[in-house]
Amino acid sequence: MDCVKIILFIFLICGLRAELEVPAGSCVSKIVNGKLVQVGDCKKDDGSDIVRLIKKSLDEKKKAEIKCDVTYETKCFRAVVYGTNNVTFNDGISICKSMNGKPANIYDLAHYQSLRTYLRSLISASSTHIAIWTGMEYKTNQLLLASGGPTSIATEVWYPGYPQSKASWTNVGVDVNKDPEFSSQGMFNEKPFSSRQGIICEI
Structure with a gap:
């Protein structure tokens, strides 16, 4: 039973690591639970990424709310x-x-x-x-x-x-x-x- 737990734990770690890996020089930004999460080579620290993501999220929400007669x-x-x-x-x-x-x-x-x-x-x-x-x-x-x-x-x-x-x-x-x-x-x-x-x- 412990062997099964260890194998599952190894798969979980590998899966998380694979999800976090991005090509060199790339930056992936996402809003997760209201917080900015960045993975990769993210050198910008001027807040522009969060502003861009919030604007994109609001635009998508606005488009979804429009219902055409x-x-x-x-x-x-x-x-x-x-x-x-x-x-x-x-x-x-x-x-x-x-x-x-x-x-x-x-x-x-x-x-x-x-x-x-x-x-x-x-x-x-x-x-x-x-x-x-x-x-x-x-x-x-x-x-x-x-x-x-x-x-x-x-x-x-x-x-x-x-x-x-x-x-x-x-x-x-x-x-x-x-x-x-x-x-x-x-x-x-x-x-x-x-x-x-x-x-x-x-x-």
Whole structure:
């Protein structure tokens, strides 16, 4: 029995030694139980390793916390919707910033359709539709991305009677009805201080 214990002890020591060995000139740094553990040729003692590892750990945690409602061409979109019209466009900017995002663009017809399908699932049982802000603008009779660049989205996505040509109606939203075939739904332009039920953010 003592022989078995000795053999196990030798394997344990060899395993620990192998784990600690790193190629010459290398430094391996890890955070173990909240402490910086370094193995190898680690000459830096200025705290930069611990700062780098903490930043990496926080970045990984932040990425893990982001949940996308819709993903389109590697871009992440999240919708924030309330039961009443209480979100101006400026409120929407703050909401998106709180999620490390910005008011979203709608890039093309396929993207519009996928967002519309998702938004339809957010309509409450007591309501028939929702209307929320995007990050897009309508200026000089042209639908623009938040960056100011043009978009190729089809004109049939507009709500009936829109876009309006009023100069102050610069911000663009989306109205979605529970019934996918209902004719009165689509994108609209409106004054930025008008209130809508939420916003779609690009994270």
